Amino acid sequence: MKNTIINKRFKYSYSNATLYLVIVNAIVFMITNTVWPNGVYYLSMIPSFVLHGYVYQFVTYMFVHGSFSHILFNMLSLYIFGSALEKRIGTKEFLLFYFVVGTLAGIASFFFYYLAGENAVLLGASGAIYGVLFLFAVFFPFAKIYVFGLIPIKAPLLIVIYFFIEVFSQVSGGTGGVAHLTHLSGLLFGVLYCFFRMNLNPFEVWKRTL
Secondary structure, X not given: OOOOHHHOOOOOOOOOHHHHHXXXXXXXXXXXXXXXXXXXXXXXXXXXXXXXXXXXXXXXXXXOOOOHHHHHHHHHHHHHHHHHHHHHHOHHHHHHHHHHHHHHHHHHHHHHHHHHOOOOOEXXXXXXXXXXXXXXXXXXXXXXXXXXXXXXXXXXXXXXXXHHHHHHHHHHOOOOOOOHHHHHHHHHHHXXXXXXXXXXXXXXXXHOOO
16 A cells, blocks of 8 residues: 555654553542442443434443453453554554544444444453454564463454453343444454554455465
8 A cells, every 4th residue: 555644654662651541540440439320320331322412422332331440451451462462563553553443433333323223331341452452462473371370272263252242242242231233343353553654454464364
C-alpha cells in the first residue's frame, strides 16, 4: 500500500503507558464503587445516553468495570500483553492502536444494540484488549501462552480459538452478560488496523510461522 498520512509512522519512544492505563482503570473502578456509584451509568456506553449527546461514552466505557474479577482479568491481560506490545511498536503507536480499536469497538457495539432495540450497559476494556491480544499474536507469532497455566498454545492459534468461542457464544445466545460482539469487533478492527495503518497482512505473518 502506498504511504499516506494514515500509515505515517511515529518516531519510536517508550514510556510504559500500559501501566498508566492500568492505574487509571483501577482509579475509576475505586471511584465508581465508593464515592460515585452513578458514575457507572455516565461513563459506560449506553445507547439511549449516546443518542442524547453522551458521545464521549465511546471512549470512557473502556475505563469502567462491573466487578473486581472483571477488572482483575482485564488488567492482567492488558499489562502482560500490552507491555510487550508497547515495547515492540512504541508508546505512541500502542496508544493510538488501543484507543482507535477500543473506540471503534464501542461505536460498532452501539449500532448492534441500537438495531437490536437493546439499551444495554456496555463497560470494560475487553474490546480494546482483544485488539491488543490480536496484535500481540501478529508481532509475537511464536510466543506460547499457557492456558490455565498448563497448556501451551501459540498466540495466533489462541486468537483463532477465541474467535470461534466468541462467535459460537454470540450465535448460541449464551452471552451471560458478556459483550461477545464487542470482543469480535476488537479483533476485526485489529485486523483492519494492521492492513490500513501498518501495511501488514497479519495472516501472511501467521502462515510463515506454521
